[in-house]
Amino acid sequence: xxxxxxxxxxxxxxxxxxxxxxxxxxxxxxxxxxxxxxxxxxxxxxxxxxxxxxxxxxxxxxxxxxxxxxxxxxxxxxxxxxxxxxxxxxxxxxxxxxxxxxxxxxxxxxxxxxxxxxxxxxxxxxxxxxxxxxxxxxxxxxxxxxxxxxxxxxxxxxxxxxxxxxxxxxxxxxxxxxxxxxxxxxxx
Numbered sequence: 001x002x003x004x005x006x007x008x009x010x011x012x013x014x015x016x017x018x019x020x021x022x023x024x025x026x027x028x029x030x031x032x033x034x035x036x037x038x039x040x041x042x043x044x045x046x047x048x049x050x051x052x053x054x055x056x057x058x059x060x061x062x063x064x065x066x067x068x069x070x071x072x073x074x075x076x077x078x079x080x081x082x083x084x085x086x087x088x089x090x091x092x093x094x095x096x097x098x099x100x101x102x103x104x105x106x107x108x109x110x111x112x113x114x115x116x117x118x119x120x121x122x123x124x125x126x127x128x129x130x131x132x133x134x135x136x137x138x139x140x141x142x143x144x145x146x147x148x149x150x151x152x153x154x155x156x157x158x159x160x161x162x163x164x165x166x167x168x169x170x171x172x173x174x175x176x177x178x179x180x181x182x183x184x185x186x187x188x
Contacts, residue, residue: 023077025096027084029176037101037133042182044166045093045109047123047154048145057081057093057111057123065103065128075099081109084173092141094166094173101133106187124155127187136177137185138163138170159187 025032025040034040047055064075077099085094097104109123123144130137145157163184171177 021080023098024079024082025098025174025176026082027174029174032098032176032180034134038098039101039131039133040136041097041099041104041129041131041139041185042136042166042170043095043139043187044141044162044169045095045123046091046141046143048143055111055113055123057086057109059111060095060109061107062097062099063105063107065105081111087169087173090169092166092169094170096170096174097131099131101131103128103130122154127156127159129187130185132185136180136182138167138182139185139187141166142187161186 032040045057059078059080062077062079066074077097079095079097081093081095086092087094093109106125106127106129108125111123125142127142129139141160141162142156143158143160144154161184167182170182171180
């Protein structure tokens with residue numbers, strides 16, 4: 001038994017219990033490196049749960065779109081959503097993506113309604129966005145309504161521009177953005 005516990009402890013200490021993903025902003029982040037043509041896209045996500053249980057999102061998927069690169073060299077990014085990304089007061093997820101400049105497709109959000117016995121739903125999005133070098137852009141609020149817990153996929157309802165309130169909240173949640181210029185852009 002001691003050997004098993006030691007192996008588990010060793011695995012966590014060598015890999016790290018908390019993995020910092022270089023493709024998202026974190027609350028404790030003190031600097032933002034936008035060298036090498038990197039940029040940031042910010043957006044919020046709201047899911048109306050009129051049926052009761054709250055959706056616990058764990059990650060979202062972004063894929064690189066580039067007609068000049070071979071298919072097997074395109075980047076696929078599974079980006080985690082930390083608890084600090086969710087605001088229970090607003091019922092909003094605050095999402096960030098830090099990537100090299102280019103065109104990307106936001107594919108889906110993954111999570112659970114009931115973490116123990118439910119089938120994991122996916123919020124299907126399929127929207128394109130741009131990352132501009134050395135720029136931080138707010139893209140909008142993705143709105144999903146009437147989460148159907150019986151279905152695996154729920155589709156996007158609308159995209160709204162709520163930049164004034166969302167940008168202020170982004171600067172509050174992520175102090176690294178406090179003194180940064182944030183421009184407005186949109187999904188397409």
